[in-house]
Structure formats: structure tokens, C-alpha cells
Amino acid sequence: MPSPVTPVIAARGLTKRFERIVAVESIEFAVAEGTTVALLGGNGAGKTTTISMVLGLLVPSAGSISVFGTDMMRERQRVLPRMNFSSPYVDLPHRLTVLQNLIVYGHLYGVVDVKARVAELAADLAIADILDRQTGNLSAGQKTRVALAKALLNEPDLLLLDEPTASLDPDTADWVRGYLEEFRRRTGATILLASHNMSEVERLCDDVLMMRQGRIVDTGAPAALIARYGRRNLEEVFLDIARRRDDEAAQ
Amino acid sequence: MSVVAERRPRLRRRHLNERLSLRRIGAMCLRHGYTIAASWPRMFDVIYWPTVQLLLWGFTTQFFLTHSSWLVNAAGALIAGVLLWDVLFRSQLNVSISFFEEVWSRNLGNLFVSPLSVYDFAAELMLMGAARSLVGMLVAALLAIPLYHYSIFDMGWALVAFFGALLIFGWAIGLAICALIYRWGQGAESMAWGAAFAIAPISGVYYPVATLPAWLQPVAWALPSSYVFEGMRAALIDGSFRADLMAWALLLDLVYLALGAALFFAAFEDARRRGKLLQQGE
Numbered sequence: 001m002p003s004p005v006t007p008v009i010a011a012r013g014l015t016k017r018f019e020r021i022v023a024v025e026s027i028e029f030a031v032a033e034g035t036t037v038a039l040l041g042g043n044g045a046g047k048t049t050t051i052s053m054v055l056g057l058l059v060p061s062a063g064s065i066s067v068f069g070t071d072m073m074r075e076r077q078r079v080l081p082r083m084n085f086s087s088p089y090v091d092l093p094h095r096l097t098v099l100q101n102l103i104v105y106g107h108l109y110g111v112v113d114v115k116a117r118v119a120e121l122a123a124d125l126a127i128a129d130i131l132d133r134q135t136g137n138l139s140a141g142q143k144t145r146v147a148l149a150k151a152l153l154n155e156p157d158l159l160l161l162d163e164p165t166a167s168l169d170p171d172t173a174d175w176v177r178g179y180l181e182e183f184r185r186r187t188g189a190t191i192l193l194a195s196h197n198m199s200e201v202e203r204l205c206d207d208v209l210m211m212r213q214g215r216i217v218d219t220g221a222p223a224a225l226i227a228r229y230g231r232r233n234l235e236e237v238f239l240d241i242a243r244r245r246d247d248e249a250a251q
Numbered sequence: 252m253s254v255v256a257e258r259r260p261r262l263r264r265r266h267l268n269e270r271l272s273l274r275r276i277g278a279m280c281l282r283h284g285y286t287i288a289a290s291w292p293r294m295f296d297v298i299y300w301p302t303v304q305l306l307l308w309g310f311t312t313q314f315f316l317t318h319s320s321w322l323v324n325a326a327g328a329l330i331a332g333v334l335l336w337d338v339l340f341r342s343q344l345n346v347s348i349s350f351f352e353e354v355w356s357r358n359l360g361n362l363f364v365s366p367l368s369v370y371d372f373a374a375e376l377m378l379m380g381a382a383r384s385l386v387g388m389l390v391a392a393l394l395a396i397p398l399y400h401y402s403i404f405d406m407g408w409a410l411v412a413f414f415g416a417l418l419i420f421g422w423a424i425g426l427a428i429c430a431l432i433y434r435w436g437q438g439a440e441s442m443a444w445g446a447a448f449a450i451a452p453i454s455g456v457y458y459p460v461a462t463l464p465a466w467l468q469p470v471a472w473a474l475p476s477s478y479v480f481e482g483m484r485a486a487l488i489d490g491s492f493r494a495d496l497m498a499w500a501l502l503l504d505l506v507y508l509a510l511g512a513a514l515f516f517a518a519f520e521d522a523r524r525r526g527k528l529l530q531q532g533e
Contacts, residue, residue, distance in 0.1 A: 016526075018525070018526065048529070049526070052526065052528075052529055055364045056364075056523075057360065057363060057364060057523065057526075057528045057529060058523060058524075058526050058528075058529075059520075059523045059524045077270070077366060077368055080364065080365065080366045081366045083364070084364070085360075085361070085364040087360065087529075089357075089360065089529055090357050090358065090359075090360035090361045090529060091356055091357040091358060091361075092356070092358060092361065093282065093286065093352070093353075093356040093358050094356050095285075095286050095289050095290060095356075096282065096285050096286060096289065097285075097289075100282075100285040100289075103281070104278050104279070104281055104282040104285070105278075105361070105365065107274060107275070107277065107278030107281065108275055108278045108279075108362075108365040108366060108367050109365060109366060110274065110366065134289075150361070160364075
């Protein structure tokens, strides 16, 4: 376990270039244990690229990223059992049933009693009635709950979520947010999520990293950001920043 | 004890930090086992092509048996060639197919944020390739007994050696093709179906390497498959097991497997640099 002063995630000078395109430029941030932090920004702001580097799926062009004090470029295998991830950009095999997918991933994550754990999650996430259905035949809401079940199989100390409620109806999205709140309260896990959804971020997150064009342009608690920009909610702050009025507003 | 500790699922500590894990490899074999078991076309495919090849070449052999004195002496050479060639082809194709299934289902991102290492992944691809090839060959070989009164099992332990050598060469080609997919995406997919056929004519599957033009023979002798098929003919015609040919085949296998694996691992690292692990998909 990290010492109290060691952040769960520490990024230093993190940069990613794809040939001439700079996707993320020299960002620095730290995520403290037990907090929920949002990467907030428009399309192409660098949120998914940043999460990919945190996961070690993507090698930075410069800088470093450590998770639980471990360098993700060199020793990611040591900490991956303590992490998990969910994203609308990846899928589970469509032809496998939900149960089969969860069993396979349970074994991959080294969960000892996989069937008991799947049963527990199936009850928690209300997917017990779809365990025998092919994953490819599920609705968007069901897929999201199954992806969340996969992401919680190992009860991760660090959970990374890329747009966890994208494409969900308001009711399902609200249910997912409620579940994540409960999960963090119960386990004390750290969560880093990327989102476009301002109300989601206001509700779930302790801190926000505002990104624009690959840079972190502001940080702070949602309430502090709203107050600093003199706005009524985070959405207005987001629009200020996205439309480059942030400098004026800050002054 | 805290609520967190009580509810936290226990994780196996053993193997977690190792590069190869039998548990993770087993989990991936289970994943592909589920895929095959859930799809009758996939189950059918495992035995379909070996059987079709056997039927085609088996009847061709029967025709030549009555028209060629060489073939009378080498009875079964064509059927054995067909069966063994399919081991190489299926081994290569099945490694690639297992990989494609992860790409098609956009599952690579999920797999590589799990503790699955790229070494586990390569080992699983080879194991599944071997299992599918073995099933396909067994069915076709058993079918040959009542249809043509020919049993490839009469070769005895030599058959195991031939099977192993061709399987390893198939793995090497399969891993190299996966590397191309990592690098160039699914545009390179057709290579999986065509690559092995490119080496068939120079591997001496149905005729001795000496039949090839002189300038092409050194190329043939650089392939493990040529030694296997020469060895197969020696076993069938002379009734002798050529250990020297097998030694060359296995030595070259090791070289090709090392090259295939090196390409596979290098392409994986390249995909991590270029952000392709999250982007691969249908």
C-alpha cells in the first residue's frame, strides 16, 4: 500500500505525440487515495489518451506516470491486478455469454472464487437475469452494467472509467452514478474518470482536471471552480474554458 | 476487520508478477473454448477443411495408384502429405484466428489492462492453435482409414515428430501475421489465409525437393517444412526415420519461432507506442 503522502496516480511532464499531433502536452497531476477525480474536456482534449497512459496501454512520448508508486512503463504487470477499467471504446467478446465473459476475466484477474464473485456482482448490478445471454445481444444499458461488473471483478483499488454513462438514458445513467458512489463509499477505492457530463462530475468527483487541447488548463473541486469562474454550474465553467474565455473569467 | 477487507475478493498472489502464468493462459484458452463451443460453424470449421482436403487428395491418390508405379511404391504419400500440410496450415491459421477474434470483438484493450502479459497471450494463441490443429487432423486421419484403407498412424512415433515440427513452424508464421495486424490493422488480415500457401510449392509437400529448379532448392532447404516432408517420404517409401532431417527441421523451427515471437512482441510494443491497442476493432 502506498504511504499517506504517495498519490495513487502521479503524472509528471506527461506528453504524447502522434507524429505531428500533440495529443497530451506536459501535464502534471496527482490523484490522492480514496478520491474521485474527473478528467473533463471536449472531444480531442486528451482525456482518453491520458487514461490510456495511466493504464500503460500507451507509451508516453515524454514524462512519467506512476500508479501506487510503480512506473507504468516498466512494471505495469505488478499493479494491474489492483486496477480495472471500463470504456465504451472497448468491448467484451460478443459471442460469449455474460457469465462466460465474467468467468474468463475473473480468472485473468486471479479472483479465487470466481463464481461466487460473479453471483455477488450479478445481484449488486442487477444482471442476474442476463448472465446466460450473449454479450453482443445486450442493450446499451445492459452492456454498461456488464462492463462495470467486469471492471469490479477484482474489487480494484483504482478504477478508471472512460465516459461511464455515455449513450445511456438518464435513468440508467443515474443508476450507474449511484452505484459508483456506493462502491467508493464501501471500498474506499480511488476513481479516475473521463467525462463530458457536467452533472455527473459535480455529483461524483472531489476534484476536476480541466483539459483543453492536450493541456490541463485548470484544476479544483467542482464547487471551487464554479465559484472561481463566477458561474452557476460546472457546465458554464466548461463552456468558458472550451470557448477560451477562461483567462478573462479568472481575472 | 473493515468492510473493505471483508468484501474484497481474495486474489491469488502466486504468478501475478511473473511474465507467464498458467492460470491466465488457461483463462484465455477457456475464452476461445467458449467461442468455439457456442458456434457450430466454428466447430465445423475445425474439421471441415482437413476433411475436404483429405477427400480431394485421397481420391486423386486412388486414381494415380492405378496409373503410376512410383505412387504404388509410395502409397499414402499424397494422403500423408495432405494431412501433414494441413497441420502446418491450420496451426498458422488458428494462431491468427484466435488473435483476430480479440480484434474483431474490440477486446484487446480489456485484455491488456488485465494482468494478462503479452507472453501469456502468445502462449495461449499457440496452445489454441495446437488444440484446433490436433482435432482437425485426428478427424481427417481417422476418416482416411475406412475411406482409403490408409492409416497415417502406421508411421508411429515419426508422426509425432512430423506433427510437432510442422506445428511449431505454423506457430512462427501465425505470430508473424499477428505482428502485421498489430502494425497495419485488419488490412493485413488476408495474409492469414494466404501466407502458408506461398510456401507450399517449395516445401515439397507432394513431390521431392529435387523436383524443384536448382536455384529454388536452397530456398526450400531453408524451410523446416521441406525437411519434414522429405522425412515423411523416407518413412513411407524406405520405411526409415531420418533423424538428420528432423534435427534440421527442429533447428530451423527454433530459428523461425524466435523470429516470429520477436516480431510479435516488437509489434505489441509498437502498438503501445502508437495507441493501437484501444483502436483495433471491426
